[in-house]
Amino acid sequence: MVTAWNVCRGVRLNLVKEFVMLRIFLKQHRSYIIVYVLNFILISYLVFVTGAAIDDRLISYAGLLSFVLLVLFLVWRFWQMRPLYEELSKSVMQLEDMKVNLPKKDAVTAQFVQYMDQQYKVGREALLEAEANNEQWRLLIINWVHHMRSPINGLRLALENKREGAYYELLLECDRLDQQLDTILNLARVSSIASDLVIEELDLNDVLKTAINNHKRQFIYKQITPAFKSITDAYVYSDRKWLTFIIEQLLRNALKFSRMNSVMTCTVMRTDGAISLIITDQGVGIPASDLPRVFELYFTGYNGRHNKSSTGIGLYLVKQVASELNIKVCIESEEQVGTQITLTFPQ
Structure with a gap:
């Protein structure tokens, strides 16, 4: 029964395709038919007006x-x-197929294919030029970030031995600057992330603890207590570097908008x-009103307009990287209560 249905469906699609081609053909040759009809009417009229002695059967035979x-x-x-109409009836036309299948003897068709070929070459050259410019920009950003990190690391080392008062705040500013550079660096890399992935089995608890430890200064400064709840067997398949980036970005956002002396809860569950x-x-x-757009690039929303350090890049990168890792990201929030973000890993 399924086979019969597929056959009927195939026949119906072929009939629709033939009808589309016939309609295109009739539109193109409508002028031929109109000229023929007008010519026949004109000749018949002249014969009638002049009163020429011509047998009606002869006129009918000539008309037929x-x-x-x-x-x-x-x-x-x-x-x-027909090959031209077949190409025109397709939803997507391939230039190489057109060059092979279309009739070569028809001057208009040949000129059309030549024109399309020229336009394709122009478009291809423009695309390659744009890709080259984009690659140059990407490499420039990556090199610039690496150069900027050298003085930051030197400043951090100089401050490590003086952790009180203003020195501690300077360390925090170094951390924030380093995180912003990380964000820009990952924005430049996100387009080629697929070639950088190394999927392996990871203990999600270890990755989460490392990410929290990397932000311990911010937790201490804002007096935010990280509460950790987890199952024992929390192994996932993912890329360590990029998964760490996702978690750290979410922690930064939570730290940025959390109140002093509050609690941040990190729960790993099945x-x-x-x-x-x-x-x-x-x-x-x-x-x-902002929730549907929080993952858009450069969207800062109401809170971002009141927090000058918001860039509208972080959550966009989270969404892009999570998509590459097949991680589902969900966000729920209530004003003056808090925000909850859930990462669901593939089974």
């Missing part, structure tokens, strides 16, 4: 013969131009066979 010749011409023309990481803060929350 002329009509048959018109039909034969249209049939021949349709068969000759639901329906899938492992999830839930990060919940006690911050200002996100307005409901």
Whole structure:
């Protein structure tokens, strides 16, 4: 029964395709048919007006013969131009297929293919030039970030031995500057992330603890307590570097908008066979009108306009990298209560 249905469906699609080609053909040759009809009417009118003694049967025979010749011409023309109509009836036309399949003897078709070939070459050259410029920009950003990190690391080392008062705040500013450079660096790299992935089995608890430890100064400065809840067997398949980046970016956002002396809860749990990481803060929350757009590039929203350090890049990168790692990202928030972001890993 399924086979019969597939056959019927195939026949129906072929009929639709033939109808589309015939409609295109008739539109193109409509002027031929109109000229033929007008010519036949004009000749008949002249014969009638002049009163020429011509047998009606002869006129009918001539008209029929002329009509048959018109039909034969249209049939021949349709068969000759059929490859063109087949290409035009496709939703997507491939230039190479057109160059092979289209009739070479038709001057208009040949000129059309030549024009399309020229336009393709121009477009291809423009695309290659744009890709080259984009690659140059990407390499420039990467090199610039690496050069900027040298003085930052030197400044951090100079401050490590003086952790009180203003020195500690300078260390925090070094951390923030380093994180911003990381964000710009990853924005430049995100387009080629697929070639940089190394998928392996990871202990999500270890990755999470490392990410929290990397931000211990910010936790201490804002007096935010990280609460850690987890299952024992929390192994996932992912890329260590990029998974760490996702978690650290979410922690930075939570730290940025959390209140002083609050609690940030990080929960690793298993639901329906899938492992999830839930990060919940006690911050200002996100307005409901901003939630649908938080993953858009450069979108800062209401909170971002009041927090000058917001760039609108972090969550965009989280979404892009998570998509490459097949991680589902969900965000829930309530104003003046807090925000909860859930990462669900593939089973």
